Amino acid sequence: MNDRKIAALNYTARPGSRWARLRVGMTWGEARSLGFLTGELNYRIRKGDIELDRGPRRENGIVAADEPGTGVKQVKPATQERPCLRCRQPFKSEGLGNRMCHVCRHLNVSPYAL
Ligand SMILES: [Zn+2]
Structure with a gap:
């Protein structure tokens, strides 16, 4: 953090x-070695008087693979091609729980649908 x-x-x-x-x-x-306390620095940061750089960029809490100097070699791709459970068309799935394509997910399949 320092x-x-x-x-x-x-x-x-x-x-x-x-x-x-x-x-x-x-x-x-x-900054701390100039005699500033963590609390007063944090107060100025909350007020927006001081902006810090954001540190290594993270994706889902994992340091991004292309961040220089992080030593991170590989990060699992965020999306993976999976067949949609309804229409069987391959789509870019965002994870194990995402198994229907965008179109099917927003279809109204209720028997009461007009
Ligand atoms: Zn589908």
């Missing part, structure tokens, strides 16, 4: 204020 960098500073600090010593590109650890 290697997240400050991506933007959206406030104007009074000259001489310690907030004026924060710089874009500083890491969280560097």
Whole structure:
């Protein structure tokens, strides 16, 4: 967590204020070493005064495969071709629980349908 960098500073600090010593590109650890407390930094982040870079991009909690420097070699593809249970046409299934194509999933099969 300590290697997240400050991506933007959206406030104007009074000259001489310690907030004026924060710089874009500083890491969280560097900011802490200037004497800032986690709580006051988090408060500024919640207010939107400080924006951090977002860290490695994640997909379903897994670091994305193309993220440089993460050492992640392979991530299971998000979609997989499966035959639709209703029309048997192959479609891009989003997971084991997704077995009907988009068209069939939105068909009204109720006997009371008009
Ligand atoms: Zn279908």
